[in-house]
Amino acid sequence: MDYHFKDIEQRWQKFWAENKTFRTEDASAKPKYYVLDMFPYPSGAGLHVGHPLGYIASDIVARYKRHKGFNVLHPMGYDSFGLPAEQYAIQTGQHPAITTEQNINRYREQLDKIGFSFDWEREVRTSDPEYYKWTQWIFIQLFNAWYNPRTNKTEHIDSLIKVFETEGFKGDHHDILTGDIEHNLDAFTSEEWKKFDEKKRSDVLMNFRIAYLGEAYVNWCPALGTVLANDEVKEGVSERGGYPVEKKLMKQWSMRITAYSQRLLDGLDKIDWTDSLKESQRNWIGKSEGTSLRFKVLTPNPSPRERGTKLYYLTADADKAALLLKLAKNNRKGPTPSEDILWQALRNRKVGGFKFRRQHPIKMFIADFVCLEKNIVVEIDGGYHFTDEQKKADEIRTSELEIARFKVIRFTNEEVLNDLDSVCQQIRQVCEDSPSPMERGPGGEDIEVFTTRPDTIFGVSFVTLAPEHELVSKITTDEFRSAVDAYVTMATNRSERDRMADVKNVSGQFTGAYAIHPFTGKNIPVYIGDYVLAGYGTGAVMAVPAHDERDFKFATHFKLEKPQVITPTREHSFEENSWDEKEGKLVNSDFLNGLEVKAAIKKAIEKIEEKKIGNGKINFRLRDAVFGRQRYWGEPIPVYYKNGIPHCIPENELPLVLPEVDKFLPTEDGEPPLARAKDWKYKGEFDYEHTTMPGWAGSSWYFLRYMDANNKNEFVSKNAVDYWGSVDLYLGGSEHATGHLLYVRFWTMALKDLGFINVEEPAKKLINQGMIQGRSNFIYKLKDENKYVSFGLKDKYETRRLYIDVNLVSNDELNLEEFKNLKNSYLEDNCNAEFILEDAKYICGYEVEKMSKSKWNVVSPDKICAEYGADCLRLYEMFLGPLELSKPWNTNGITGVYGFLKKLWRLFYASNDQRQTTNETTTNDKQLTVSDEAPTKEELKTLHKTIKKITEDIDRFSFNTSVSSFMICVNELTELKCNKRQILEPLLILISPYAPHISEELWNKLGHNDSIAFEKFPEFNPEYLVESNFSYPVSFNGKTRFQLELPVSLTVQEIEKEVMSREEVKKYLGDATPKKIIIVPKRIINIVH
RNA sequence: GCGGAUGUGGCGUAAUGGCAGCCGCGCCAGACUUAGGAUCUGGUGCCGUAAGGCGUGGGGGUUCGAGUCCCUUCAUCCGCACCA
Known part of the structure; x- marks a missing residue:
């Protein structure tokens, strides 16, 4: 009987679903284990082979822990609010809820085909009102909360109000209460606080709330029409779509994550996350110790000479300087008598040490006298200065000069001519008087x-x-x-x-x-x-x-x-x-x-x-996280405005359901799409907040919801969270390092402080799975001919490189039939194409690139499941290499894994000439060739070696080496022609986390009518690995020369004696005498000479 | 620039400081026969006919012994980046 994975896998997937095999108990005497995958955003493209990598690993751990007697929580859900669905809605007019639903269904179908042991009764969708009701509820808790730096805890805002009522606020930027709020807030006394009106109180409290409305420079993305958080901007463009981003001052809902900076940093030391991830977070939080320092500003500003500007005396407007200077020189030739008298006085320093210039151009004017040191202009008004017109012109002149920081003093001709001493005295006084209004x-x-x-x-x-x-x-x-x-x-x-x-x-x-x-x-x-x-x-x-x-x-x-x-x-x-x-x-x-x-x-x-x-x-370095998005497809922020004051809607009125709109675009005056909703007002009267929450809102607490996914009364019950605690193993991509993984830690800390949960950190251990890159294939078309040349020969021709759908290629060999039969191909006339082959094959070129539709390199897991089965896909994805390493998807090796599964199958269904017939009576399949005989020592050794290895591997998340060990084990058992039930049954349990369908099937065939999923994991017994002899590698100066088999019971002295007596030693040693002999029992013998 | 990760056959990779290359792909040779993308057997790091030598990006060090530990350097990938 052959291995028909299709029937087997369908049968067991159905069995698990119908029997609710993986339904998780709420309360259990068993120890708990919580293994979580970062939930996916259900995109329109469906899953590609990169997505399940982490899910397979977590599923292996989940199944393994069940075998080990744990009550395992292993849920899955969807991060179903988000930009792509909305962009698609804008383009097509389709409601994002509809496309999201379709995409989720497609994801579910694909996930089901891989045989995951998720408890689907706990599925969550962030866009489901039953879910976002609680996201909104959390928002309200954070709105009504502040971070008390004195207790170093998030507290209800009432405790802050109490402080204001008793102490007031000291107003210093460094007042401990502020937690370094970004804008200075003026001081007030407790009496003043009591007299503040509602608006003023609201404004003051806004500076402290965890969820707050504040003005800040934000990343504005015009193309997406929304603001973005810092982690959503990569290299100056939006992460989604790659559109330009600019700084804009806006009033925005934000989250005061900065209050948690130190705690977020300290917490990293207590969790088992990868170093690179922790380093990323440390970097992002960016703590630096230093000092603040205040510099006083000179007001208004010093004279040019004080500034050290070399040509400080050039005070004229540059474009008029030449003309003015000419006029000034002319003026100097013909001074009026009063000007001349005053000039003689000034140049002879009758006004003290102050240096004056006459007829000096300043801006667009020529001043009569000027002291540049003091920025003082002295003007002498002749008789004609007394007309109204002239008075007005003088005023303008004075104010212009004042703007240029000059003080203007005026004297009349008479004053100068009649009382020069008094004039000089006045000038001197003004110069000496400091600070004058015009001086710095x-x-x-x-x-x-x-x-x-x-x-x-x-x-x-x-x-x-x-x-x-x-x-x-x-x-x-x-x-x-x-x-x-x-x-x-x-x-x-x-x-x-x-x-x-x-x-x-x-x-x-x-x-x-x-x-x-x-x-x-x-x-x-x-x-x-x-x-x-x-x-x-x-x-x-x-x-x-x-x-x-x-x-x-x-x-x-x-x-x-x-x-x-x-x-x-x-x-x-x-x-x-x-x-x-x-x-x-x-x-x-x-x-x-x-x-x-x-x-x-x-x-x-x-x-x-x-x-x-x-x-x-x-x-x-960490900034507060912008929380409002000018977009439609997100959680409405549960806030309405009354007299310009934001209020949260009462908790018992949640959820605030996302209203319907006619278009998913901003309004004409630039309001977010929610402003389009008709008659959408709180109590028919007050405007709701029109921005929605960002993608990270729903994902910042979903790990809690899974614990109690169907709770109608609370976001999670205290019991559930007390039992499940935090996530034991969290798997996901490293791209969430500074976004989701920081926000979820922040919300967890806040919710803990507020007494809703008792965990400080969401996940104890976190592993980043590597990215699966695409592996594009290329074909080479001859110039001007409908002819393609194989990769190895292409350099002999003039060719054009074209992408070829990797689904037509196997081991870099193009399937010519499929190529010719391709319909609606982007390649012209492919059915009549000719080929230049090498060794009768068409070999394609390749390159590793991102997996993307446009590169024709997307491989969906469905295809692999159809061709090789889910068990094979699971094993192969693990076999590719260490989980955390990025690698290109390449099916070149998959036949080896498929061969392994067939070989495993044949252990149970060997044809009669190869194995003895079964003496079993209790199987569910007469064709099974399994025996009840006692296993041999060799067989037990193989089994227990494998038990040891697999246990160690799973404990250190080294899944690729497990697959090798299974292969070795099955190869050895095949070699031993082993068909013993006592060997094969434990082996099935060992393999079942990795390849659950085939394990269930064979387990069932062996006569068990229950699922294998909860069977006890085989216990490793070291006795079976004990050997009487060990083959020692004997090396000279570290170079291995020959093998020497000795009983393990020998002491070091006995080994040395035994070794030195050997002929081979003499051969390699020559006349030299050994300086030292290193003997490590059951390891190595090294002779140093 | 800062930080992190990774460098091992033709390829994916494996190796508590103790025989480098397990397992798989590919390749070579063979068996079987329903001639095929099936199965099975043997071989396969490099140089060399061989004995032997050389080999874990390069250089140095610690050690009886280093792919593994330390220093240094190069390359690739990823993250952050005018962070005061």
Whole structure:
């Protein structure tokens, strides 16, 4: 009887479904084991062979654990909200719910064919109102929660209100309560809080809620018409679709994941995830320790000479300078008497030490006298200045000059002529009076920077702000306003991708403002530059060009100073590079001189804190997660607005069902699609929130729902979560490292703090399965002929390379019949094609690429199941190599696995001439040739060797080596002509996690009427592996020369004696005497000479 | 630039510091015969007729002994990236 996998597999799949074999008990005395796959997004393309890789591995573990006596939770469901279904809906008008349903059905069909032991009664779909009801419920809990840094826990917002009622809020950005909220919030007392109206209270609390509405720069993707979270943007374009993304300031629902930064980081040490994944998360969270430091800004700005601008006296508008100068020179030749008198006084320093110029061009004017040092203009008004017209012109002139930071003092001819001393005295007074309104001096603005290198503080030569920094518009001087505006516009409007592509080019703009160095008191220029990111730290840096590469480039570009403050420990040229290393001694640094970098950092922080200009501070790269999407196909956010204040809808009114819309597009005024829903208002009156939740909302808690999937009253019952706890083994792709896997940890922590569950981390162990890449095949068409040449001969001809559907190719050999019979082919006239063959075969070329429809390299698991069966697919996917390794899909080796299954089958159905006939009476199949005889020692050894190996393999998730071991085992048993029930039964249990259908079938044929799925896993007995002899490899200086069989009972001394007596040893040793003899019992003998 | 992973026959891969290449594909030779994408047997790292030598990306080290541990370097893939 032959192995007919088709019947067998259908029969058992039906059996499992009908008998609910894999239904999971809610409560059980058995220990629990929770093995979870990252659930799929049901795309229209269906499953390809890459998808099941992880599912097969997890299914093996699930089945194995059942054999080991565990109550196993192994569920499956669908992440069924998402962009592709909606994009498809926009194109075709089909409701995403319909296409999603169709896709799910197709997935289910495909999954069923592979024989997974999922408990389908626990299936979840994130787009099902029964499911998203609870996603919305969680949102409400997070809206009503804040992170209390004092208790380091998520708490109900009431506890914050209580704090406000009793303590008020101190308003400092560093107030522990804020958890570093992004915008400064003004202080208020408890009395003030009590007097706040509802709107004000709501606004204040918004700064603390875990789910909050806030204004922030977000990743806006115009093509998709929605914002995206940071992890949904890859290399400056959207992950889905690859569309450009730009920064945009928007009011958005967000999740305060940043409050959990430290906990998310610490938790990584307690979970068994791969290093690369943990590293990715650490990277993404991006903790850096340093200090904040405030620089005061000079207000409004210093004189040109103070700035060090060389041509500071050229104050005229550039385009008018030449003309004005000519006029001015002319004017100087013919001064009025009063002008001349005053000029003589000024040039002879009758006004103190202040230097004046006469007839000096400023902007578009010529001032009578000007003191550039003090930005003071002195004008003498002649008689004609008294007309109304002239008065008005003077006012404009004055205000223009004031805008250019000049103070204008006017005297009349008479005053100058009659009382020169008094005029001089007045001028002198104005010059001396400081600060005059037009003079610079320390002002109110502070630029707060974050630095990890406070030791380099004396190397600061400028400060750079992000173009989006809120101070930019406040401190920019008029002189630079238009340039700064232009730069800010350029920087904010350009797409992320352009910005990233442009990293090498330095760009920036001087603001005209200066900051005061907190230690030296020097004035240092303030620039803006897009190398400073608005989203990181404070959006401002103190630039230390000598010791920071980016600052170095910037300083080089703008010809700024690069004061060196650290002596490099190696040869280093400050002409070419900065010295960024945290090594060396401090120089030119006042109180830090002579210290090593590490000590200097400590000392600098001490000084900074002492001067109260900053604090030691920890900064995280992690940003709050944008939670609203301007899209249709997602969970509605359960919020409505009353008087502009957001309110959550009452929990008992959930779910807030996704309304119907006429089109899945934004409205004409740019509102999200939900704004199209007719009469969709809370209580018919209040607008609902129109954005929907992102894809990660539903997936951030689904592992909890599986524990209690059909609970109508709670998102998960306390009992269920107490029993199942966290996931014991979580399998999925590494692409979720910084998205899903961070969010699910965040929600789990929040839900735990709020008392709903008792687990801190969702998954104890996590494995990333590798990607299965496509393996494209190519054929080579001759130029201008309907003729194809085989791969090996193609270089002799002029050819064009074409993709060929890999389903027509086997072991790189093209099936010519199928090729010719191909209908609707993209190849012209393929039925009449001719071929140039090698060895009577047409061999195709190949290349490893991503699996994709357009490359004709997609292999669906259905095809493999139809051709070789599900068991073969399962075994083969495991056989390909280590689970976590990426590899191209290649069916070249599948026949070997298929051969193994047939060989296994033949152990039970050997033809009579090869085996003795069965003496069985209890089988379900008379043709079975299985015997009840006691097994031989050899047979037992083979079996137990395999038990040992398989157990070890599954425990370390090394499934590929298991398959080899099965092959070895079956080969050996075939060799031994073994047909003993006592060997074959345990073998079936061993194999059943990997190849469940054939195992069930043969198990049944052996006379068992129950499923094999819960049979006890065979116990390894080391006694069967004990050997009396061991064949020692004898090596000389580490080189193996011959084998020597010795009883294992010998002691080391006896072995040595035995070895040295051998002829072979003399042969290899020659005249040399052994210096040392290494003997490791049951391992090796090594003679050193 | 930073971080992670991986480099072993023609290919996928295997090897608690102890005989490198298990198992499978492919290939070679043979058997069987319903001539085939079936099954079975034997062989197959490289050089060499052989004895023997050489071999785990390269170089160095630790060790009686290294694919495995350490240092260094190169290559490929993946992730992050002007993160102050």
